[in-house]
Amino acid sequence: DQQVKQNSPSLSVQEGRISILNCDYTNSMFDYFLWYKKYPAEGPTFLISISSIKDKNEDGRFTVFLNKSAKHLSLHIVPSQPGDSAVYFCAASWGNQGGKLIFGQGTELSVKP
């Protein structure tokens, strides 16, 4: 039962343009959502998060949007840079489950110069 889904395994974007990574979830109990970035042979690095009481959170070039009615969140990276090339995971958790994160399968972003 895949509760968090990233349907695009890969995404290629030109440097300077916007990257949009998408994530869908099925469990309406999720109340906290996160995006992580992962390079090969390294652990995931936290990027940005959003609580279910908000619909947008911004941090520099990264913005996360949450659409609760559609059970959808997205990560926007503007402008995209070659160093952003990595695998991006979305994750979700809910309060009474102690904070364990349920991850999507990841989307590999390639930003071309």
Added chain:
Amino acid sequence: DSGVTQTPKHLITATGQRVTLRCSPRSGDLSVYWYQQSLDQGLQFLIQYYNGEERAKGNILERFSAQQFPDLHSELNLSSLELGDSALYFCASSVRGGGTEAFFGQGTRLTVV
């Protein structure tokens, strides 16, 4: 550097053996999580400890066990190892048990031959 330390970084062992993976959380973090990432798989939640007590359990095999010690470091014990247990094992920590980001270590790559 996330502040989460995992040892060893690499481990090669034979089927049927037992290994112990170690994790030191970030200073001040009370919660420790273990995740498994197999080839072409997302991050699968195994187990969480909070301040020494088990808080949540995922699809962790009976051959696997974990504990968190009074100094808050954690160990994941894998026994009767099978080829399919070959994977990256990540430890993460967070300051509390939910509603906050978790920070990941570099992982231990386990190869069972």
